[in-house]
Every structure is written in structure tokens, then in C-alpha cells.
Amino acid sequence: EVQLLESGGRLIQPGGSLRLSCVGSGFTFRKYVMSWVRQAPGKALEWVAGISDSGHDTYYAASVQGRFTISRDNAKNTLYLQMNSLRGEDTAIYFCAKEDLPVAPSTIGLGFDYWGQGTLVTVSS
Amino acid sequence: DIQMTQSPSSVSASVGDRVTITCRASQGISGWLAWYQQKPGKAPKSLIYAASTLQSGVPSRFSGSGSETNFSLTISSLQSEDFATYYCQQTLTYPRTFGGGTKVVIK
Numbered sequence: 001e002v003q004l005l006e007s008g009g010r011l012i013q014p015g016g017s018l019r020l021s022c023v024g025s026g027f028t029f030r031k032y033v034m035s036w037v038r039q040a041p042g043k044a045l046e047w048v049a050g051i052s053d054s055g056h057d058t059y060y061a062a063s064v065q066g067r068f069t070i071s072r073d074n075a076k077n078t079l080y081l082q083m084n085s086l087r088g089e090d091t092a093i094y095f096c097a098k099e100d101l102p103v104a105p106s107t108i109g110l111g112f113d114y115w116g117q118g119t120l121v122t123v124s125s
Numbered sequence: 126d127i128q129m130t131q132s133p134s135s136v137s138a139s140v141g142d143r144v145t146i147t148c149r150a151s152q153g154i155s156g157w158l159a160w161y162q163q164k165p166g167k168a169p170k171s172l173i174y175a176a177s178t179l180q181s182g183v184p185s186r187f188s189g190s191g192s193e194t195n196f197s198l199t200i201s202s203l204q205s206e207d208f209a210t211y212y213c214q215q216t217l218t219y220p221r222t223f224g225g226g227t228k229v230v231i232k
Contacts, residue, residue: 035221037169037223044212044223044224044225044226045161045163045169045212045214045223045226046223047214047220047221047222047223050219050221059219059220060220061220062126062220095168095169099216102175107217107218107219108157108216108217108218109157109216109221110159110174110175110216111159111161111171111173111174111214111216112159112161112169112171112214113171113174113180114171115168115169115170115171116168117168118168
């Protein structure tokens with residue numbers, strides 16, 4: 001059974017830093033593209049960042065470019081999101097998600113077939 | 126970036142109704158579109174990928190169609206468990222943008 005388990009979310013002051021983790025199990029983690037998606041309270045889904053299976057290629061939403069860093073440790077089956085210079089508008093539930101590709105390597109995907117349960121990040125003084 | 130626009134933002138329907146949600150991309154994305162269902166307090170669930178391919182285990186009352194800039198998700202006969210919010214997402218390129226969501230509520 002595929003499982004994704006996020007952790008690391010908490011209350012943090014504006015300007016602070018936080019690292020989220022997502023551990024994958026039940027699939028060959030190193031073979032899949034991964035992403036972080038967030039959802040502010042009562043709002044729509046927002047894609048945040050993505051990373052290739054090897055970790056060599058990373059992609060970011062404009063809203064987090066330069067502040068957030070996505071990375072992965074395939075030996076530990078773990079995806080990370082380092083979040084710096086946090087702002088109130090970063091308050092959200094953060095989900096990690098797994099994506100399959102029709103052909104690799106490619107930036108074309110088949111959507112997120114599995115999601116974690118999410119971890120809540122609250123940025124407030 | 127590719128913008129995704131869903132309509133309507135909310136639809137009121139009864140059990141047994143046929144419901145159609147539309148999604149428009151700001152530029153052509155071929156058939157690279159996914160649909161998700163999200164219930165309150167839960168993670169999204171994948172329904173459809175590549176515009177019309179059902180994920181394993183998704184009931185056949187769900188169907189997707191479209192290409193390039195115009196897409197739709199249809200629920201042929203709405204069931205009680207289908208009341209939720211639905212999102213489209215383009216999967217052609219990064220950033221992987223989502224639509225604003227369509228909430229299906231009980232009439």
C-alpha cells in the first residue's frame with residue numbers, strides 16, 4: 001500500500017524557517033517525481049514545488065521562488081521542503097504528492113495519484 | 126504560467142442528477158489534464174488523468190473529456206458520496222497549476 005506521511009508543520013513567527021518532511025512507503029520512491037501542494041484555509045489547492053526522480057531538477061511556484069527549497073533523499077525515501085522567510089500568506093496545510101510520468105525524463109506528468117494527509121503550517125506572531 | 130479556470134464555482138444538485146464541470150486552460154495543453162475530488166478535512170483524491178483516463182477504483186459514473194483548452198468532468202448520476210469539491214490541474218508543464226475548484230452541494 002502506497003503511503004506518504006508528512007511531518008514538521010507547526011506555529012512559526014513571520015520571518016522564520018521551517019523544514020517539512022514526507023516519507024514514502026509502498027512504492028519505489030526513487031523512481032517517481034514528487035511535489036508539494038498547499039491549501040490555505042478555505043482556499044483552493046496551490047502547487048508549490050516539484051522535483052525530478054533523481055533530484056537534479058527542481059521547479060517552484062513564483063510565490064515561493066527564492067524562499068523555499070525542495071529536495072529529496074532517495075536512500076531515506078524522504079522528500080523535504082525547506083521554507084525560509086515565512087510570511088502570513090504561507091499559512092496552509094502542506095501536502096506531498098507522488099506523480100507518474102508517461103515517459104521519462106519529461107516535464108509532462110499524469111497528475112498526482114497519491115497524496116499524504118497533510119501537515120499544518122501556521123505563520124503568525 | 127498556464128492559468129486554469131473552472132466553472133461554475135459551485136453547483137447545487139440532487140442525487141441522481143447529471144453534473145458537468147468545465148475547465149479552461151489559458152493555452153493549449155493537449156490532453157494533459159487531471160481531475161481531483163476533495164472532501165472537507167481530507168487530502169485530494171485523484172479521479173482522472175490524461176483528460177479521460179479513470180484512476181483505478183474510480184466509479185464509472187465519472188468521466189472526463191476535452192483537449193487543448195477546453196475540458197469537462199461529468200458525473201452521470203450523482204451519488205451522496207460525490208458531494209465534494211472538484212479541481213482540475215494541467216500536467217503539461219511546471220508550474221502545475223490548479224483551477225479554482227467547483228463545489229458540488231446538495232440541492
